[in-house]
Amino acid sequence: MWEAIQGQRKKRDIEDSQGGWEREKERCAADICYWFDKWVYTYDPRLTGQRNADGSRKSPYVQFKLWPKQREAINWLSQRVDAAEEGLIEKSRDTGATYLTAGFALHQWLFVPGFKATFGSRKVDYVDKKDNPDAIFAKLRIMLRRLPVEMLPEGFAWAQHDNYMRIANPETGAVISGEGGDDMGRGGRSSVYFVDEAAFVPNAESVEKALSGNTECVIWVSSVNGMGNLFARKRHSVLKPHQIMRLHWRDDPRKTEAWAEAKKSSFSDPTTWASEYDIDYSASVEGVCIPAAWVESAKRVMALEPRLKPSNAGVVGLDVGAGKGKSVSVPRKGPVVLPPLSRGSPDTTGTAWWGLEAAVDNGCDALNFDAPGVGAGVSSTLMHRNDDETGADADRAGRFAHLTVVAVNTGTPPSARLWPDGRTSEEMFGNQKAEIWWLCRTALQRTHEHVLWIEDKEDGKEHPVSDLLALPSGDQDSDALCLQLSLVKWGRNERGKIVIEKKEALQRRGISSPDHADALMLTFVEPPETATAAMFLTSRHR
Incomplete structure (x- = not known):
């Protein structure tokens, strides 16, 4: 009842305002997060067991108010579609990922002519099944039916345009479709394709091949299921950091440590909590060094x-990337690790200077780097860079005169x-x-x-x-x-x-x-007692 009253008030506000519904639709089209916050509802049947302040039962239909991380995820989805590139959402259970992807698709369906989103899952019933509110299309219909009629496409008729695994927009030609099982990816072309619970899809490699002809923008969405699947390989070895979105239960402002402890204790197998809520890919992997x-x-x-508190002095660990691999610097000041930095350039000379700058910028007095392999180029630069430097190069080198630079070979005893x-x-x-x-x-x-x-x-x-x-x-x-x-x-x-x-x-x-x-x-390699290890320092800069 309360939601209906609030909805009527919002509609009256729109009708009474200058520009009316056309202006509101323009605003919604331009700002998807505004549209989510104002017009989208979700469904949670657990709320029917709770009471409002007046004693009445709570409605299971809840207005979608995006958390900061959900807002970030929506904007991230827009970027992936605009760039026509693959993406992956790793999630804790009950973080609203399916509603987010469904709501994103519905927004595009409303406001982007010719848009087509497809949802796929390992079973057809998970995509669309009559009277199953957990199916993806049921979530789409829950959101769509609670939109004001003024926001629906011109000519839209439920009986005609809402069909099994297909919702059509007669005004713009946009479509939301669904597939399941072995047929995923074979149904025509899509602007974006969402693979639901992707870590649990059997024959995922075959699905990936089929999807390669369907769209450039595949969004893999899943809680984790160990390392032995395509989803995990894409997460750890294929996709770049900007293509990955993480929705953890800690991102949900409603969830507390007390909630987590109660939830965790409800599972007989601790790996269930670790994998499905803590996004721990190694939960069922024996011999993990650091849980x-x-x-x-x-x-x-x-x-x-x-x-x-961080200590006054610190050390930077520099892992030197080979080929297309990134070089990474991690500063540690006593018990506090500062945010790492990464660099994609294969230029070892530039990497050497970059590592030194990371040490100075973070107030560290030491730099430890991996010397074997590609690190040898950095080692040579650190050892000989100053031999013939004059002018500005000498001044730049002088910034690092106080640093102890240690070449590390972790294969030694x-x-x-x-x-x-x-x-x-x-x-x-x-x-x-x-x-x-x-x-x-x-x-x-x-x-x-x-x-x-x-x-x-x-x-x-x-x-x-x-x-x-x-x-x-x-x-x-x-x-x-x-x-x-x-x-x-x-x-x-x-x-x-x-x-x-x-x-x-x-x-x-x-x-x-x-x-x-x-x-x-x-950073855990202690500096050698001899001065010979401070390779960068020369008599000219001491």
Whole structure:
């Protein structure tokens, strides 16, 4: 009743305003987020068990008020369609992804002549089935039926233009269609094609081939289902960061930590929560070095622990990209990791200067970089760049005179570090790479325990704040870092020592090189005691 009253008030406001409905439609066409917020409704039958302040039951139909992340997702969809390029939405359950994609398609259907959106799912019934409110077309009809009649296309008749898996706009020729099962992608051409729950589609490679002739803009939408599927491979190895949208339950302002704990405890299998809500691709993968739950705690610890501050000095880890691979710099100031930066240029000289600038700009006094392979070009630049420099180049080099620059080969033996159990790194690890990954793992485990302690939860344990590790989030490079940390596995070599999964093994699992994570690991290499390792410094700049 309340929604109907509010709807009538909005309609009267439009009718009484200068320009009336034509002006309102023009505004809606130009601003999709405005249209969502003002005219779109969703359906949630769980609300019927709740009461309004006057004692009446709540309506299951709720006006769509976009959260900031949903608003970002809508604009992201517009960019993918405008660019005619592929995209992927990885989501927690109950974050409204299906309503967002359906609402986006409906908006385009209303206001873009000739537009065609197609929805596909592994079963036809998931796309359209009579009296099933969970089907995609049911969501479309819920939104469409609650629009004011003044906004519907001229000549639109429900009996004529709303059919099984097809809704037509008689005024503009726009269409929303549906497909399912093995027929996905074979039904003509589309402006955009949404593949629902893509991680669970069987024979996804065949579907992808069929879609290649259907549209340039395929949007893969899904909660995660481990690493052994096309959706995961596209997420980690194929698509670029700007083609990926993440909708996590923490983006929903209605959901709290208390809600998460209650929801998590309702599952008998913890991997269900991890994969379907925490977007953890490695939830069912054995031997993951750094669990995703630890990473999530590290992303939140700065907000929970006021004593946690960055140190005055710091170190930048520089992972040097090969060929088309990106170079990544990650600054760490004590227990606080600052947002990473990435660079796509293959110019090793430019990468060397770029890494040094990242160190200075972030107030760090050291730069550790991976020396083998392509890193050798950076090493040569750092060692010899100043030999003949004069003028402006010498002045530029002088900015970095205070930096200690260390070439790192993680394939070398580990250090003589003593661990709490009395063993040394030489006894525990197969190489330096395993040692520094374990140092990071230990810091993140302590961070997770500390967060649990702050929240007074089981298994919580207080640790000195200097032993913690706070991770950045919210930008593409930071999110890439956090994701990669939970993809790499550990094992033991023939001598029983801990080793970290090699890049070749990661590639066989469909995971590209974890450059952001490797850059962070380089910050855990302690500087050598000898001055000879400070390669960049020359007598001219000391």
